[in-house]
Amino acid sequence: MKSAHIIDASNKKIGRVASEAAKILMGKTSPAYQPNVVADVQVSIVNAAKADVTTKKKNEKVYRRYTGYPGGLIDTTLARMIEKKGMSEAFKIAVKGMLPKNKLQAKMLKNLVVSE
Numbered sequence: 001m002k003s004a005h006i007i008d009a010s011n012k013k014i015g016r017v018a019s020e021a022a023k024i025l026m027g028k029t030s031p032a033y034q035p036n037v038v039a040d041v042q043v044s045i046v047n048a049a050k051a052d053v054t055t056k057k058k059n060e061k062v063y064r065r066y067t068g069y070p071g072g073l074i075d076t077t078l079a080r081m082i083e084k085k086g087m088s089e090a091f092k093i094a095v096k097g098m099l100p101k102n103k104l105q106a107k108m109l110k111n112l113v114v115s116e
Contacts, residue, residue: 002042002111009091010050018094021045025099025108035100038107048087049116053078063093088114 005024009017023029027039061078081089091114099105 002040004042004044006044006046008047009045010047011052013052014090014094017045017051018091019098021091021095021112022098025095025111036104038104038111041111043112045088045091045112045114047116048091048114051087051091058082086116088116 007017007021021043024041024043025039026035027033027037027041030039030041033039058079059077063076063078063081065074065076066072067074078090092109092112095112096105096109099108
């Protein structure tokens with residue numbers, strides 16, 4: 001049985017909420033913490049659209065990805081990402097960056113639910 005954690009993102013910065021969610025997803029808040037086991041938790045971030053993001057951050061924060069082809073570097077600003085995919089994508093990327101880079105990362109991310 002998964003324990004559910006709900007984090008309210010209204011009037012909070014993306015990074016503060018993401019670090020809290022990452023800590024819970026890794027299981028570090030549990031007394032039975034094991035670094036090699038995915039914690040049996042479900043983290044829900046609610047009110048993602050009401051998060052506190054400055055206009056400067058929206059225009060200057062850049063997400064980069066590479067297609068794998070020559071000249072295939074794609075830059076996207078936070079404002080454009082919010083317009084296309086919503087604020088939930090920004091939270092997912094922030095949490096993913098705070099999780100360990102190993103085989104458990106994808107399994108931990110499956111336990112994250114972000115609602116606008």
